[in-house]
Amino acid sequence: MIATDEVFSAVATALEPFRKEGTPIAAETDISQDLTLDSVAMLDLLMELEEKFDVSIPLNLVPEIRTVGELADTVRRLKEG
Amino acid sequence: MGLFDQFQDLMRSHAAVKAIGADPFGVTMERVVSPTEAIVEGRPTILVGTNNYLGLTFEPSCVAAAAEALETQGTGTTGSRIANGSYGGHAGLEEALARFYGRRSAMVFTTGYQANLGIISTIAGAKDYLIIDADSHASIYDACKMTSATVIRFKHNDPADLDKRLQRLAGTDGNKIIVVEGIYSMLGDQAPLAEMVAIKRKHGAYLVVDEAHSMGVLGDKGRGLAEVAGVEADVDFVVGTFSKSLGAIGGFCVSDHPEFDVLRIRCRPYMFTASLPPSIVASVTAALAMIEKRPELRTRLWANVNTLYDGLKRHGLMLGPQKGPVVAVQLPTPELAVQAWQALLQSGVYVNLALPPATPNGASLLRCSVCAAHSRHQLERVIETITEVAYQIGVLSEPARAAG
Numbered sequence: 001m002i003a004t005d006e007v008f009s010a011v012a013t014a015l016e017p018f019r020k021e022g023t024p025i026a027a028e029t030d031i032s033q034d035l036t037l038d039s040v041a042m043l044d045l046l047m048e049l050e051e052k053f054d055v056s057i058p059l060n061l062v063p064e065i066r067t068v069g070e071l072a073d074t075v076r077r078l079k080e081g
Numbered sequence: 082m083g084l085f086d087q088f089q090d091l092m093r094s095h096a097a098v099k100a101i102g103a104d105p106f107g108v109t110m111e112r113v114v115s116p117t118e119a120i121v122e123g124r125p126t127i128l129v130g131t132n133n134y135l136g137l138t139f140e141p142s143c144v145a146a147a148a149e150a151l152e153t154q155g156t157g158t159t160g161s162r163i164a165n166g167s168y169g170g171h172a173g174l175e176e177a178l179a180r181f182y183g184r185r186s187a188m189v190f191t192t193g194y195q196a197n198l199g200i201i202s203t204i205a206g207a208k209d210y211l212i213i214d215a216d217s218h219a220s221i222y223d224a225c226k227m228t229s230a231t232v233i234r235f236k237h238n239d240p241a242d243l244d245k246r247l248q249r250l251a252g253t254d255g256n257k258i259i260v261v262e263g264i265y266s267m268l269g270d271q272a273p274l275a276e277m278v279a280i281k282r283k284h285g286a287y288l289v290v291d292e293a294h295s296m297g298v299l300g301d302k303g304r305g306l307a308e309v310a311g312v313e314a315d316v317d318f319v320v321g322t323f324s325k326s327l328g329a330i331g332g333f334c335v336s337d338h339p340e341f342d343v344l345r346i347r348c349r350p351y352m353f354t355a356s357l358p359p360s361i362v363a364s365v366t367a368a369l370a371m372i373e374k375r376p377e378l379r380t381r382l383w384a385n386v387n388t389l390y391d392g393l394k395r396h397g398l399m400l401g402p403q404k405g406p407v408v409a410v411q412l413p414t415p416e417l418a419v420q421a422w423q424a425l426l427q428s429g430v431y432v433n434l435a436l437p438p439a440t441p442n443g444a445s446l447l448r449c450s451v452c453a454a455h456s457r458h459q460l461e462r463v464i465e466t467i468t469e470v471a472y473q474i475g476v477l478s479e480p481a482r483a484a485g
Contacts, residue, residue, distance in 0.1 A: 040437065040438040043215070043234070047215065047234070054245075054249075055249070056233045056246050056249050056250075058231045058232055058233055059225060059232040059233070059234060060229075060231060060232055
């Protein structure tokens, strides 16, 4: 079992380069609306998280991931099998 | 919100590109005079971005076969392969492809895009896994969107990452289907196929290889990367296109699977579109015979690859990682790439401009494709023009010029 916080903070760190000034990254942050990453950057980011947590994030799940919190939950769920 | 508001960002970036000069995505070839020359904006232009690797678009035997089929069989089939659109020529071409690859079966599609779309989306069932290279062509990604299979990407050309991804799936039900390309269209690099086949075997997976850019180009017989790597027996499905080395349009898949033909009544991109016109089928059949009969076309192509790749490299330009018929000149920014592309067009050289997000790692590329029909003189002019432009825009500097 890995702590939600551990995954969330790793996700938030990975998203840091795409943060708009003055807007902190929170669980409710909408990845496509509130951050500056495009679909390609999102795929690269997923690759980075897959590497870090030793999981594969199926592409089919990506359209369902809207917020940073949902992304962290997805990674955690996959990690725990 | 307006219907087209979703495209605002795209329209803005396209407008910015057009503001610099000619539209790289809206070029009209006013008159194509040979596989390597056209009139563009009223100027004679050398074509170095056509994927016409063997230069067969004006091959007399292909043109004659197409003309005869046009005269005798009409302009189009007006129907699907599963209705009135399977002529003798379609069946003949499928037999010829199966023979060429030494396979049991072949299916001909109306485009290469549809071949990938159809094969990949149909063979992967709901419980299966598609494991695709991260730099896959749009047709492979689109095929994945059409399936209910689980889709997993592995790092581009990275067998260790592929192995890791398959390892994570160990113990799960469902077939594992790996999809790779022979030559990747943007940077021109090849899949490390022998290593990937070893991993495929280890995990009991299936393997699809898209030989779109490698058919007719790689291998003594021109069968592509699987032939060079000596692993043809381990490739379960070869997908390819008629719009590159075969000089026309269309797509195909060959396989030894005994039940392959069921795809004809299940594969929607095969079933719900009109089949290829008889003239195209005839020219492709003739071009396939050329690949077999004239290996010197490949020899000439590779001599030209050496000339262009080595010539550009000697001047210090940054190229793709592997020598091949796609020679990608990498520029530092999209703006410089657009500027260079426009300057080249004005100097009578057409290359493809490839910008992010269509490129790997956000690269900005002047994508050249070499043709067997390029003359030495044409390629020297291309090298000289690209180099000149690179100096003009400051990508190459004077000391390198002196050394070059």
